[in-house]
Amino acid sequence: DAGVTQSPTHLIKTRGQHVTLRCSPISGHKSVSWYQQVLGQGPQFIFQYYEKEERGRGNFPDRFSARQFPNYSSELNVNALLLGDSALYLCASSSGLEWETQYFGPGTRLLVL
Amino acid sequence: GQNIDQPTEMTATEGAIVQINCTYQTSGFNGLFWYQQHAGEAPTFLSYNVLDGLEEKGRFSSFLSRSKGYSYLLLKELQMKDSASYLCAVIDSNYQLIWGAGTKLIIKP
Numbered sequence: 159d160a161g162v163t164q165s166p167t168h169l170i171k172t173r174g175q176h177v178t179l180r181c182s183p184i185s186g187h188k189s190v191s192w193y194q195q196v197l198g199q200g201p202q203f204i205f206q207y208y209e210k211e212e213r214g215r216g217n218f219p220d221r222f223s224a225r226q227f228p229n230y231s232s233e234l235n236v237n238a239l240l241l242g243d244s245a246l247y248l249c250a251s252s253s254g255l256e257w258e259t260q261y262f263g264p265g266t267r268l269l270v271l
Numbered sequence: 272g273q274n275i276d277q278p279t280e281m282t283a284t285e286g287a288i289v290q291i292n293c294t295y296q297t298s299g300f301n302g303l304f305w306y307q308q309h310a311g312e313a314p315t316f317l318s319y320n321v322l323d324g325l326e327e328k329g330r331f332s333s334f335l336s337r338s339k340g341y342s343y344l345l346l347k348e349l350q351m352k353d354s355a356s357y358l359c360a361v362i363d364s365n366y367q368l369i370w371g372a373g374t375k376l377i378i379k380p
Binding site (some may be wrong): 159191198200201202203214216248255258260261262263264265 | 275311314366369370
């Protein structure tokens with residue numbers, strides 16, 4: 159079975175632009191979480207979606223939004239990009255809302271110039 | 272505020288034992304994780320503790336003391352492939368996952 163997949167793997171944008179990152183969970187998993195990991199730091203929780211509804215949100219500005227589709231895949235959107243948005247964006251899936259069985263994708267590395 | 276403290280970097284010798292400590296101050300506690308993350312890769316799950324005590328899993332063990340807000344990850348018989356960052360993460364009372372900055376472990380031959 160395929161694990162969590164994310165696209166694209168790398169992305170370069172300029173300040174003020176918009177970006178959409180995509181995530182496909184493990185087959186059968188209904189929950190997707192998004193994290194931002196700045197180099198040298200631990201991941202920061204952005205969103206959790208379960209059954210297409212937002213179930214948790216971290217301390218991120220409204221420029222960050224996400225959604226989950228009927229097939230449980232998910233998109234993370236970031237508007238008006240700032241230099242500080244440069245990071246590794248990780249997606250994780252789990253079968254339910256529990257954190258214990260969370261599996262991470264390889265991440266999307268975003269560079270904002 | 273919520274805070275998770277880990278040493279920034281540790282060095283150990285191949286074949287030896289190393290203990291990586293994690294202290295936390297969070298709004299509530301519903302479990303603690305340890306993850307391993309190799310450079311440029313995603314974190315991979317190592318252990319989960321919700322009750323006090325020691326959980327052993329092969330060469331890796333994790334300990335939790337909820338009254339002290341303290342956990343450690345013990346790695347035995349170190350191998351070069353254990354060179355990675357080790358992340359401590361706590362589930363708080365809102366069931367959000369709060370992460371530490373990670374401990375970079377360097378293994379020397």
